[in-house]
Amino acid sequence: MSDALVIFTPSGKRGRFALGTPLLTAARQLGVDLDSVCGGRGICGRCQVAPQAGQFAKHGVSVAADALSPGTAVEARYADKRGLAPGRRLGCQACVQGDVVVDVPPESQLHRQVVRKAASARPMAMDPATRLYLVEVAEPDMHEPSGDFERVARALEEQWQIRGLQPDLEVLRDLQPALRRGDWRITLAVHRGHRDPTPRLVAVWPGFHAEGAFGLAIDLGSTTIAAHLTDLSDGSVRAAAGLMNPQIRFGEDLMSRVSYAMMNPGGAAEMTAAVRAGLRDLAADLAREAGIKPGSIVEAVVVCNPVMHHLFLGIDPVELGQAPFALATSGAVEAPARDLGLSGIAPGARLYVLPCIAGHVGADAAAVALSEAPETAETPVLIVDVGTNAELLLGDRRRVLACSSPTGPAFEGAQISAGQRAAPGAIERVRIDPATKTPRFRVIGCDLWSDDPDFPADQPVTGICGSGIIEAVAEMRMAGIVDASGLIGAAAQTGADRCLPEGRTHAYLLHDGSAAGGPRILVTQSDIRAIQLAKSALYAGARLLMDAFGVSHVDRVVLAGAFGAHVSPLHALVLGMIPDVAPDRVTSAGNAAGTGARIALCSRAARAQIEALVTRIHKVETAIEPRFQEHFVAASALPHASDPFATLRASVPLPEPAFNRPEGGRRRRTPA
């Protein structure tokens, strides 16, 4: 017998190979998905396989005990240094000696599937744009002069069948010392894009770079910048960190930053420099936290809203401040990270920015779409990402619509009398006893409710954050303290002695810390109005999408973002923030934009997918749509009168008081 049958599971791929053929070679020839970084040198351990023994009736083979060559010294050294589980072999070392069945465990698959947690999520195959390759490079020869880079490119072609490697000037700087320190063995980080598959050299390390390759998934928000350091071999998050967007000093919200750019020559450049410096710090922090060298970060993906997008790219955002809200570019951007100020990582690291959907619906919304995949839904799903603006997506298999709605910052606790950011000391949850009208609450930083006997007497209570004010208003409505029009009743009307007169209106006292020198936290009439404006805008956006889609209800609602993770579906429904749907059909997607960034970081196919989807998403422009105003006005009530509300009415019996209107008649306000 000069050859033998090799069967790989779970793929079932099979073929006959000459005795002595390494399993890695057999796998490559059969197109079996078996990873390797060192190219079969027994260094990286990525090609681990589990040979099977015994009878395999299904495959019609019987595997003998000596079907593979015995363990080698290389394997012993690998097992000694990095560990090798029982029953595992290195595919590059184990050679065929007889018919054999070999299982490729998930962690050894190059395109290993990563199963995501969210209900809507598809499993994702690891397919990062940047991968590592160990090569052995020919030494220079005076008689055949060629550059070191040219010999590296030839080695990559000969040893990995990757042709046409392009140099990068910054990486060339490291190449000669790395080759010589590694004794002509070098690890290359090579980027191949989803649109331009030209292999580009991103970084080099002498010898085998055991630390691996990492990517940054960056969610660049107006207020906070969050980043996940992700292992590009398996998609796992190795560190997470966030920081306040350093641009805040130029303006709290986006429009004030656009104004700053308009009013101050060089203002846009100042803000660009600020956010880029923030990203550099964040990258360094994450590397430190994960205990890796910053140079092992070989790629980054950024998602952000359109104004942040322009400011990050170094483009003046002035056009985004006025109709028709023209983006300088809406397409995905790929560039050397250093061109975007992200230095200190791998010298040739590339940065990918997801495409924007429109002038008000940015790459962050695209990332949410990538994460939540509305285009795969059987029945219409509404995805709501609430920030200073809310971005809404409504879609199913047939089509996907998007709009942005000017909710203002009330949902983030801004423009609320006692409002504050979600930080320790902020009231984040509220319950009001319908009988006694007495509140209890939880504050960030303490797991106990305020009526718990163990609630610390000295717990600081500093204000109320976005989810807190939403719950407070909804609870006030359910307790009969606020009527359907949003009016707070007097103590005599509501039976709540916490309803205190305040000018011509009333305010509800949530917490009085004044005895201990703390603040009195009230929900005022103008707080209710601010929340009404915000929720009306959000609801009107959703209804506008439903009109355009031609549906009168949606099957499920996904709340994305930090806000979505903290707000209770019931309270959101009571407020009328979102269209009526069974409370159990409202789910939180967590940081969907950040998840979308990680998906794009780990998968070139996902980048192609979101770029294609974005061109298919139909944008509905709220600013110029008369029906938006109609929906907005109609949505003012708590909850508003639009049908159908059967589900909600069945689950939450709402009292129907109607308090005197001190202002003398209903005031209509429309968003700016």
Add this chain to the structure above:
Amino acid sequence: MSDALVIFTPSGKRGRFALGTPLLTAARQLGVDLDSVCGGRGICGRCQVAPQAGQFAKHGVSVAADALSPGTAVEARYADKRGLAPGRRLGCQACVQGDVVVDVPPESQLHRQVVRKAASARPMAMDPATRLYLVEVAEPDMHEPSGDFERVARALEEQWQIRGLQPDLEVLRDLQPALRRGDWRITLAVHRGHRDPTPRLVAVWPGFHAEGAFGLAIDLGSTTIAAHLTDLSDGSVRAAAGLMNPQIRFGEDLMSRVSYAMMNPGGAAEMTAAVRAGLRDLAADLAREAGIKPGSIVEAVVVCNPVMHHLFLGIDPVELGQAPFALATSGAVEAPARDLGLSGIAPGARLYVLPCIAGHVGADAAAVALSEAPETAETPVLIVDVGTNAELLLGDRRRVLACSSPTGPAFEGAQISAGQRAAPGAIERVRIDPATKTPRFRVIGCDLWSDDPDFPADQPVTGICGSGIIEAVAEMRMAGIVDASGLIGAAAQTGADRCLPEGRTHAYLLHDGSAAGGPRILVTQSDIRAIQLAKSALYAGARLLMDAFGVSHVDRVVLAGAFGAHVSPLHALVLGMIPDVAPDRVTSAGNAAGTGARIALCSRAARAQIEALVTRIHKVETAIEPRFQEHFVAASALPHASDPFATLRASVPLPEPAFNRPEGGRRRRTPA
């Protein structure tokens, strides 16, 4: 008749077109080479044609007086503003009304031929990588949101059939204001490379950019940096300038700069910054001199030796200082000019560096090869580019060889007792009367010989430059002041009372300015030795190439570089610098490296051509070739004794004195 015959000359292309078809449209459909930047809007005037009238028996047509539509208001405005020669029409305005013969003058051809002066040069078709296109861009629409860049790319595709335009972050910054200032009409500079034809946006201007597009051809020498500002529409040089290489403060010659990099941490980076700053200044100077905006410079090409190549690219040149002289990269480099520190020009301007041939034979030698085209020679041609190192090319249609020879700096006037750079006051030409042994000379900055009655008495004479010392030594040899071994005879032996004793040897007094406080300029015995070493090295390199080529003589010799332009062929032959050849077969190619840079700037095809040629050039390594030493030693005599020297002996009868050797025996020195 609904259509008519249109014949274009000189191409002879012809076709029938519907009446009313503009000539530009007809030309495009027939593939006639007719230029246009504005795309047929009557703005750029590039599509000028000369309609012919009368009988055309050859073509079988008779052209009526009204074969074309009458002149339009657009043409009248163009003629008024920018002038239109009699008989000329704008091809985009003149429409077919009957059979017509239309001549496309050379200046209206897109790929116009540029005829080069040098004997060896081929005519070159203009084919620059970066061209201008005027486009009209759709305005943004809230209902169909798309980025401004995406609409620009669509306009380029629809109006110029150029698909897939890629943005550049720096250019994106200018895009929105330019579109709005130009009322949605914009001129784009678009780069398409010879290897990667992806169109890339290099610059934008509001409306029609009448100034045009320019490129820099840069010859980055160790001592001087020379650049030509070239009009990319016709290849003409609009300004030329040079400056001393600011790296000189780190070391006069290349090896001292390599040493500086080795001895000083950060030294390479300092030198990189210095040369890049020099280039920035040079670009600004050239734009000012030509009266154009620096932003109209859209491309640059750089040629240089390997050490300058690495220092310019930001790569430590340490490996070039020691065997095996490995280049970090030998291939051509194309990158954004700003990545190489060349800012202040068009934001997305691209820079191309020619490939290097080997660790001692750089992109400057490749540029010489591109300019002189040895691969097209019928019989072997030797091309000699003399600097601190000499690069030599020997080739014909069959093959091309290259080597570098360590001549040292003597040919540049360094290491010569009275030596100096070629600058005002330097003796550059020398004649010695064979009868009287009296010298006369010319100095840089004065057109008169020193024995002219009008030669100014106060003319400063400060030293002797490279061409001056070569002529001096050759003239001394022809006048019998120096013997074949290089020894200067005593006054009694030579009959020249200017032969003054100097230690154990003699020196020849060329000029005595001491009476007026000036220097005494002598040619000393050690000067002769330095020139002998240099010329022996040069000659040995040439002979080594001839050995490898298998020829005993060459058909012609081309002297390249400033040195080649100033040295007289006869004197070079008398010295034995170059192999024996009839003096009229020695030509000067002027600044061939600079010419090569301009060729590469104007023609993508030329870039492909030199990249292909470089891979074919066989490098002969002098440092490790024993025959180099043999040739070197044998070449020491003036002229040396190698045969054949028949030609030279016939044209220049050399006296054959042999002076006493004060050192007592021949000293052999070999180059380091």
